[in-house]
Amino acid sequence: MKILAIDTATEVCSVAVLEDKDVILAKTLEAVNTHSVALMPLITNILFEANLTLNDIDLFACDKGPRFFYWN
Helix, strand or coil, X not given: CEEXXXXXXXCEEEEEEEECCXXXXXXXXXXXXXXXXXXXXXXXXXXXXXXXXXXXXXXXXXXXXXXXXXXX
């Protein structure tokens, strides 16, 4: 199973492609307050470098955080 994992919970923006438990490729940017600009090009780049398309991805994973965004 191929997984596209996205982490934008901190000032670091990370994207990784995994096959089962093995990391195929991972990229991280220190993109303070610019995740909305950096994320899509980062996903496009990592899929291109891994020779994959979105159709090859079986599962999308992302974080939920940081906690103070969803505290009541």
